[in-house]
Amino acid sequence: MSPSGQTRGKKATVPDNVYTVLLAAAFLATLGTVIFTLSMCYVQYGALFKASSPF
Amino acid sequence: MSTLTKVLVILLSISAVFLCAAVVTYVASADNYKQRYESQRNGLSAAQQRERQAQDDLNAAKQEYDRKEASLSTQITALKTQNEQFTANLTEKDRQVSQLTARLESIAKDGQNVAIAMDNNQRILDNTLAELNKVQAEKIKLDKELKETTATLMEKMSVIDTLKTQNERLVAEKADLDKKISQLMTQYGKTAPVTAPVVSRQDMVQPAAATTTSNIGLKGVVTAVDAKNSLAEISIGSANGVRQDMKFHVTRGAEFVCDILILDVDADRAVGILDLVRQQPRVGDAVSTNL
Numbered sequence: 001m002s003p004s005g006q007t008r009g010k011k012a013t014v015p016d017n018v019y020t021v022l023l024a025a026a027f028l029a030t031l032g033t034v035i036f037t038l039s040m041c042y043v044q045y046g047a048l049f050k051a052s053s054p055f
Numbered sequence: 056m057s058t059l060t061k062v063l064v065i066l067l068s069i070s071a072v073f074l075c076a077a078v079v080t081y082v083a084s085a086d087n088y089k090q091r092y093e094s095q096r097n098g099l100s101a102a103q104q105r106e107r108q109a110q111d112d113l114n115a116a117k118q119e120y121d122r123k124e125a126s127l128s129t130q131i132t133a134l135k136t137q138n139e140q141f142t143a144n145l146t147e148k149d150r151q152v153s154q155l156t157a158r159l160e161s162i163a164k165d166g167q168n169v170a171i172a173m174d175n176n177q178r179i180l181d182n183t184l185a186e187l188n189k190v191q192a193e194k195i196k197l198d199k200e201l202k203e204t205t206a207t208l209m210e211k212m213s214v215i216d217t218l219k220t221q222n223e224r225l226v227a228e229k230a231d232l233d234k235k236i237s238q239l240m241t242q243y244g245k246t247a248p249v250t251a252p253v254v255s256r257q258d259m260v261q262p263a264a265a266t267t268t269s270n271i272g273l274k275g276v277v278t279a280v281d282a283k284n285s286l287a288e289i290s291i292g293s294a295n296g297v298r299q300d301m302k303f304h305v306t307r308g309a310e311f312v313c314d315i316l317i318l319d320v321d322a323d324r325a326v327g328i329l330d331l332v333r334q335q336p337r338v339g340d341a342v343s344t345n346l
Binding site: 016019022023025026027029030032033036037040044045046 | 056060061064065067068071072074075078079082083085087088089090
């Protein structure tokens with residue numbers, strides 16, 4: 001991404017960093033979701049991936 | 056960066072955001088199965104404990120039921136025995152009631168007969184009372200005559216006493232005159248003739264032949280004594296069986312006092328003349344027909 005394209009300005013374009021930010025936001029949202037899900041699993045079942053026996 | 060890459064980045068971001076939102080929503084709203092499991096397990100334990108408690112209660116209730124059943128069976132047996140006894144007693148009582156009813160009927164018949172007999176006795180009693188009234192009237196009349204006769208007798212006895220006194224006085228005067236005559240005749244040498252007094256022999260009242268009373272056994276006491284006229288009154292009369300001319304022996308302790316020959320008899324007393332007088336009788340001396 002070079003700023004020369006913008007200066008010539010034939011048409012407005014979104015800078016590439018925006019897409020990077022979007023990817024980072026998506027990653028952070030996914031990561032937060034995983035952390036929230038794991039925390040809820042640990043709080044409710046006492047383990048992250050272990051299935052508790054009924055009896 | 057190619058357009059396709061950009062589009063994929065945007066689609067990936069959007070899908071990631073939506074997917075994360077869905078996952079977060081699902082996880083946040085998901086049921087807490089562990090908590091529900093614990094709750095269900097606790098409930099199960101409580102239910103099992105209640106079941107055991109209920110089973111224990113059931114066993115205790117069964118034992119109590121058996122014990123009460125045995126007790127009630129014993130009581131039922133005893134009550135049946137009592138019922139049989141009561142039934143037997145009732146039968147016996149019914150039989151006794153029948154017998155008593157029969158006896159009551161018999162007594163009622165006897166009572167009617169007794170009532171008839173009482174009526175007859177009442178009539179006889181009325182007749183007897185009428186006769187008794189007549190006899191009592193005659194007795195009162197005879198008592199009156201007896202009192203008059205007794206008064207006359209007492210008057211005559213007093214006259215006799217007066218005459219006795221005069222006779223004694225005249226005898227004494229005669230003795231004095233005989234003495235004076237004897238002295239005068241002695242002075243003139245003569246002897247005075249012995250003269251006998253012209254006195255009629257006065258007999259005492261002699262008892263009649265006594266009635267035999269040795270087998271009667273009457274007993275009484277002396278209630279009055281008239282020593283002057285040799286009369287005595289005793290405490291028994293015609294109501295006790297005393298009759299005229301009976302002879303009673305008067306005793307004081309173990310000593311014989313005299314005999315009493317009954318002259319007059321009243322209902323509850325009698326008067327007699329003294330006979331065979333050894334001692335003067337006193338009020339309270341015992342009299343009896345037998346010694």
